[in-house]
Amino acid sequence: MRRVTVRNATFQQWETLLTNRTKRHRAGHVLVQGVRPITVAVESGLAVREWLVDGDRTLSSWASELTARVRAPRYAVSPELLRELGGKDDAAPEVLAVVALPDDDLARLAARAADDGAPLLAVALDRPTSPGNVGTVARSVDAFGGTASS
Structure with missing residues (x-):
């Protein structure tokens, strides 16, 4: 598992998935956050390309089971950077998913x-x-x- 603790190129790519629609569609990926949206994405059969997990805490049983069941590269991300990606001022999400966009059909x-x-x-x-x-x-x-x- 790779660690991301600074605003490096990898972080900037994730940030672009949130802020730049053109680049998001060109890449064919979207950053999904929240228990329900991530669960729905996985249950709908959308491909998870990467998991971004809080590198400083133990994951909940939901997050542990989901990230173990759906194989994809995992990144241990600092809480500060997860908070930024999650758009939260108070708490960092425990997990985010980079998900492939479905075909536009x-x-x-x-x-x-x-x-x-x-x-x-x-x-x-x-x-x-x-x-x-x-x-x-x-x-x-x-x-x-x-x-x-x-």
Whole structure:
């Protein structure tokens, strides 16, 4: 496991995945943070390219099991740098994942009507600028009875 404790070239590449949409799409990777988003990415079959873990603490059972089950290079990152990548002022995330973006092909999504026969309610996002925007749209779709399928 490699250690990253300073803002070196490797750190700058991860930072670019967060801040530069063009380079993120060119690289074909995104930095995923949070228990639910990482779990969903893995369960959806997206390829984890790298794990970034807190090098100064023992991982939770969830993080230990996930990083052991999904083989990818692991980097022990200092809490300060993880905090920066995680966008948190108070605490560093215990794990982040560099995940391969899925193919940009809508054919991979199954379009189907709701179980009650209601017509399909679909939303397509084209390069949203903020994860918060995606969350807002997802909550709105849920409020209108939408479902997700992939």
